[in-house]
Amino acid sequence: MPDSCHFDLLDVSALQDPCSGRIVHLYSMVARCLSCEVIFKAQEGAGFVSTSAARVLRCPTGCGQQSLKAATLRQWTPEAA
Numbered sequence: 001m002p003d004s005c006h007f008d009l010l011d012v013s014a015l016q017d018p019c020s021g022r023i024v025h026l027y028s029m030v031a032r033c034l035s036c037e038v039i040f041k042a043q044e045g046a047g048f049v050s051t052s053a054a055r056v057l058r059c060p061t062g063c064g065q066q067s068l069k070a071a072t073l074r075q076w077t078p079e080a081a
Contacts, residue, residue: 012076054068
């Protein structure tokens with residue numbers, strides 16, 4: 001299924017290599033679906049699936065999904081309040 005939805009990442013919990021910034025393990029993501037406005041916490045197998053090239057984030061309401069490359073997750077920073 002191609003990307004059919006877009007999300008705002010609100011929080012990313014990951015273990016990163018301190019030298020390279022590479023994500024060693026992605027614990028969870030909190031996201032807002034821009035289609036249906038639902039905010040949800042996604043964990044491996046429950047909201048996102050890891051592939052060799054990206055993480056596929058899926059809306060829990062079933063309205064769509066989006067592929068997130070590792071570089072996108074590494075560069076993520078929280079928005080200023």
